[in-house]
Amino acid sequence: MILAIDTSLGSGVAVVTTDGDVRGVAERAETRGHAEVIGDLILEALAASGAAPADITHVAAGMGPGPFTGLRIGIAAARAFAAGRGIDVVPVVSHDAVALEALEAAEAPDLVVVTDARRREHAVSTYRGLDADGIPARVSGPTLAPAAPSVPAPAAVDTAPVTSHPALDAARPAPALTTRIPAGAVGVLAGRQLRVGRIPELAEPLYLRAPDAKVPGAVKRVST
Amino acid sequence: MNRTDPLVLGIETSCDETGIGIVRGRELLANTIASSMDEHARYGGVVPEVAARAHLEALGPAIAQAVAEAGVRLEDLDAVAVTSGPGLAGALMVGVGAAKALAVSLGVPLYAVNHLVGHIAADVVTPDSEPLEYPTIALLVSGGHTSLLHVRDLTTDVELLGETIDDAAGEAFDKVARILGLPYPGGPQIDRAAEGGDPRAIRFPRGLSRASDMAAHRFDFSFSGLKTSVARWVEQHEAAGEPLPTADVAASFREAVVDVLVTKALDACAERGVPRLLLGGGVVANRRLREVALQRAAERGVTVRIPPLSLCTDNGAMIAALAAQLIASGREPSTLAFGADSTLPVTEIQVAEREGAGR
Ligand SMILES: [Zn+2]
Numbered sequence: 325m326i327l328a329i330d331t332s333l334g335s336g337v338a339v340v341t342t343d344g345d346v347r348g349v350a351e352r353a354e355t356r357g358h359a360e361v362i363g364d365l366i367l368e369a370l371a372a373s374g375a376a377p378a379d380i381t382h383v384a385a386g387m388g389p390g391p392f393t394g395l396r397i398g399i400a401a402a403r404a405f406a407a408g409r410g411i412d413v414v415p416v417v418s419h420d421a422v423a424l425e426a427l428e429a430a431e432a433p434d435l436v437v438v439t440d441a442r443r444r445e446h447a448v449s450t451y452r453g454l455d456a457d458g459i460p461a462r463v464s465g466p467t468l469a470p471a472a473p474s475v476p477a478p479a480a481v482d483t484a485p486v487t488s489h490p491a492l493d494a495a496r497p498a499p500a501l502t503t504r505i506p507a508g509a510v511g512v513l514a515g516r517q518l519r520v521g522r523i524p525e526l527a528e529p530l531y532l533r534a535p536d537a538k539v540p541g542a543v544k545r546v547s548t
Numbered sequence: 549m550n551r552t553d554p555l556v557l558g559i560e561t562s563c564d565e566t567g568i569g570i571v572r573g574r575e576l577l578a579n580t581i582a583s584s585m586d587e588h589a590r591y592g593g594v595v596p597e598v599a600a601r602a603h604l605e606a607l608g609p610a611i612a613q614a615v616a617e618a619g620v621r622l623e624d625l626d627a628v629a630v631t632s633g634p635g636l637a638g639a640l641m642v643g644v645g646a647a648k649a650l651a652v653s654l655g656v657p658l659y660a661v662n663h664l665v666g667h668i669a670a671d672v673v674t675p676d677s678e679p680l681e682y683p684t685i686a687l688l689v690s691g692g693h694t695s696l697l698h699v700r701d702l703t704t705d706v707e708l709l710g711e712t713i714d715d716a717a718g719e720a721f722d723k724v725a726r727i728l729g730l731p732y733p734g735g736p737q738i739d740r741a742a743e744g745g746d747p748r749a750i751r752f753p754r755g756l757s758r759a760s761d762m763a764a765h766r767f768d769f770s771f772s773g774l775k776t777s778v779a780r781w782v783e784q785h786e787a788a789g790e791p792l793p794t795a796d797v798a799a800s801f802r803e804a805v806v807d808v809l810v811t812k813a814l815d816a817c818a819e820r821g822v823p824r825l826l827l828g829g830g831v832v833a834n835r836r837l838r839e840v841a842l843q844r845a846a847e848r849g850v851t852v853r854i855p856p857l858s859l860c861t862d863n864g865a866m867i868a869a870l871a872a873q874l875i876a877s878g879r880e881p882s883t884l885a886f887g888a889d890s891t892l893p894v895t896e897i898q899v900a901e902r903e904g905a906g907r
Binding site for chain 1: 646
């Protein structure tokens with residue numbers, strides 16, 4: 325049984341069997357307050373699935389991309405839960421989980437996942453269908469791109485299609501700005517990655533940006 | 549849960565040290581500290597995002613190391629404890645997220661506690677020491693805080709007497725080190741530079757120490773004016789084309805900081821009629837501060853307690869120790885609904901305590 329945790333956008337936790345059966349999900353859409361809700365979400369997802377912590381054999385961690393402060397909380401929780409149980413963490417690219425859900429539902433094999441990266445930038449990944457292992461075939465990304473004016477602002481989400489984006493070629497179907505990482509899909513994907521031994525090498529979260537920090541210049545004079 | 553001598557793992561991530569400590573009641577079993585200090589050196593101070601990233605990477609290995617050192621198993625823990633605040637919000641959140649998940653995975657209660665009160669609790673797990681007597685005055689000095697507390701009871705009654713109104717004392721050391729062209733962190737650098745210097749060579753100002761400051765700021769600190777004063781002195785000296793007497797400047801600056809810290813702490817002891825002073829925080833590493841505090845306190849009949857340095861700097865053992873004391877005094881665990889509170893007041897010793905049966 326896999327415990328999947330992702331806080332790259334909202335906060336989501338799911339309990340999923342290793343062969344991809346989603347047994348319990350607990351999600352919050354808010355893009356703030358991850359630290360406040362993460363503990364209760366884990367309890368809720370476990371309760372919904374009927375699983376006890378001792379039944380969990382792997383923890384899937386959504387590694388982003390996403391705003392740093394929130395993203396880290398889910399990864400910290402995933403690593404700590406795994407430490408407590410003495411089990412492994414399976415990193416998952418959060419965009420891949422979005423792609424998995426979309427590709428399994430849609431006929432079109434080409435897909436672009438776009439999430440808000442703040443500072444007028446988007447995080448973009450492109451996919452070409454599912455591969456033989458049932459894992460989304462990521463062609464590019466995740467990478468940062470300037471937020472195209474036609475991409476809806478985070479306030480107007482999910483429904484408005486993107487008609488153009490620097491990362492897209494015009495022939496592809498138009499994606500919406502994704503505002504939810506499905507925790508269940510994070511778990512399903514982790515199960516598939518585990519089954520075929522394709523664990524992404526992601527030691528660090530997909531921050532995609534260096535920390536804001538300036539090396540100080542000369543000491544400022546105080547005398548006039 | 550063993551309420552007498554609970555086995556507690558504490559997680560501390562409020563600034564740049566990732567601290568994991570394990571205690572059994574008053575006994576210290578492990579105190580693992582991973583610091584990101586080196587990563588901040590080129591920026592001349594702690595960069596919150598750099599600190600938070602480092603916490604995430606250090607947490608897992610630090611937990612494993614602490615557990616190995618303590619010779620316990622995580623399954624044996626009675627509780628997990630974590631710093632809820634005060635501190636850097638993004639850094640605190642890493643610890644909070646980890647602590648909640650660890651507690652849930654182990655099925656044990658979680659205690660969310662106050663970082664500053666944790667510094668006082670460090671004394672409880674200091675090896676081979678008599679139990680701390682209350683009330684005590686506590687002076688906590690680090691790169692992040694400069695606080696003077698009146699502790700009547702560790703788990704129920706801590707009062708903030710005063711704190712810095714601008715820079716923390718440790719920050720002042722860092723900034724003056726930069727003025728003198730010395731690297732970060734400034735504390736040990738200033739100490740080294742001050743060797744052989746005359747602490748009375750230059751009379752730098754003592755912040756908030758005038759008679760007119762006593763009404764509103766008797767127990768508050770201010771180091772920003774001191775820093776500016778050092779900068780001005782150095783500039784004037786350079787303008788005059790004279791070689792800078794670095795040792796004298798460093799020693800005189802350090803003396804001004806130490807003087808105001810010790811004077812206000814002993815004034816608090818006198819005003820509150822408390823003949824005990826506890827020192828905590830990383831700046832306690834400063835030998836001159838310890839010397840002056842011990843000497844002047846002895847003259848006034850005040851006993852000084854100084855935990856070993858590894859328990860004075862930010863660490864997880866003090867967080868575990870505070871939770872162990874809360875548990876021993878019958879307090880209920882925290883709910884899982886708390887967050888990081890960067891400005892948590894010292895009066896909130898435990899955060900989000902669950903309503904107990906019959907309460
Ligand atoms: Zn501290």
